[in-house]
Amino acid sequence: MFLTPYSITLPLASIVDAILKGERWAIAKAISILEDDGVQAREIVGMIFKHSGNARVIGVTGPAGAGKSTLVGKMIGAYRARGFKVGVLAVDPSSSISGGAILGDRVRMQEHALDDGTYIRSMASRGASGGVSSALRDAIRVLDVAGFNRIIVESVGAGQLDVKISSIVDVTIVVLNPQTGDSIQAIKAGLTEVGDIYVVNKADIQGANTLYNDIKSLVVDGRDAIALKTVAVTGKGVDELIDAVEHTLSKKLSNGYKEMVRKRVESELMDIMLSMLSKVVQERIKREDEEHRIIEKVLNKEMDPYNAAERIVAKVIRDE
């Protein structure tokens, strides 16, 4: 009798109220709900969306071992000193089997863990890259409405995920390591076209100047990008990096920002729709196999995969 429909929605609304007040437990709870990607995730987004859009988002990508976590730790300190509230989302590669994040060695950022103006969180990057993007976009919204005005997205490992992340953030920093000694690696990793700022970290070791010059001539010259050197462990160059980020942000905000945000909405809609459709598709393949043994037919080479797929798609899509 006392169980009105509100008994279900009230807790979520309370979580959202607490997020808007910047309460840490609510932020943590909300991001976990987003990672689970259920009905509640959409409800949270529905409630916070109208408050979002105030934070600026900075992506930090680059090969494993380049010192990204250490650099992000120092960036937090520099931003805090300038009065910003900083959220950090570290996107870990998914375990394709368990589906969870394997580990987030956020140890190097722990010094900021008790600061109220800082929120650090690891996120799993699930199998489907659409899934990562959606959870990440929504987690950014949660930190945004909770009052964090600079949000750093650190991605672990270089690859398509990084390219994807660069289309979600406002400014992309690519961190490179002179120890791997090879700017070719950056080119191979597809990172040469996504960065606004290229950072040669560990600039105090041998090879740093060569890498810096390579990057300048290979990647930066002729494009609207910046190359910098840092020593993240000592903090050297970090303030200059923050200057470069802020400079890039204001340049983008005053020039073509609306078009960029429009494109982002378009690609977000695309991701969400494909993720919705992928559930439908999976179910239809199963059914088509039960009713018409379609997988068996491909296995027996009676039908090629494209014909099989086309046949199912024709049943899924509405005629115009």
Add this chain to the structure above:
Amino acid sequence: MFLTPYSITLPLASIVDAILKGERWAIAKAISILEDDGVQAREIVGMIFKHSGNARVIGVTGPAGAGKSTLVGKMIGAYRARGFKVGVLAVDPSSSISGGAILGDRVRMQEHALDDGTYIRSMASRGASGGVSSALRDAIRVLDVAGFNRIIVESVGAGQLDVKISSIVDVTIVVLNPQTGDSIQAIKAGLTEVGDIYVVNKADIQGANTLYNDIKSLVVDGRDAIALKTVAVTGKGVDELIDAVEHTLSKKLSNGYKEMVRKRVESELMDIMLSMLSKVVQERIKREDEEHRIIEKVLNKEMDPYNAAERIVAKVIRDE
């Protein structure tokens, strides 16, 4: 008058005939057509599909700089010495902007370039990961029907692409580098659950034994995987690696192989369907924006992205 429909389809049939005879120009031409992903790509697959399924496919993944290309070069030699014909497909990360492969430093494999029993080819990994997988699966089929009975797929850079590739190949080798000094990097890269064989390359340098022991205890023990050490530059350990690959192959073939292939067909159908649907979806978003300014509504926070996506999906999907 002389332009019958055959004037279009005849060349493709000739290409396919030449592929079946193992002619290199035809293989090259066919893979380029597959990369372009047009109507002709599907026609080629339609013609060769029934001949496919004889090759065994070996994936070689791992962080950039681990020495994968050098190792693959030595594996070619070892397989040739055992009488196999070896195809190599090196999947490079895409340039998200130009859409093409940036470079393929296949230099280390060049010694085999003039050998008729070897075919080496770089492939671009396009933006959509479904796209990569489809072109790769089909290129494997081309080499397969051209008579190559061992096909090595080398992926550049560790990330979701590697996890994806491991679901296409029969045996996955993960190559690790003691120089980066950190088995944590492998864990971070999500590589700990996809490998059948873990290779510590550059086994003659410091840190190799530590990495080997770490990998053995972290990844291999308790799972059905093998850990090995190689020095790719000198070829040390490469024969043992080939033994391990062949051992793993025959074990898989005699146990659960059919179920594995079935799952692969399912995931291939899924990829193809989502790629087909993604074109439909993109077009529908555009139309919905023209007719109902749906992107504008999201930008103005009148509608959240999930509601907008749901609304379009409802128009795309056929009711049951």
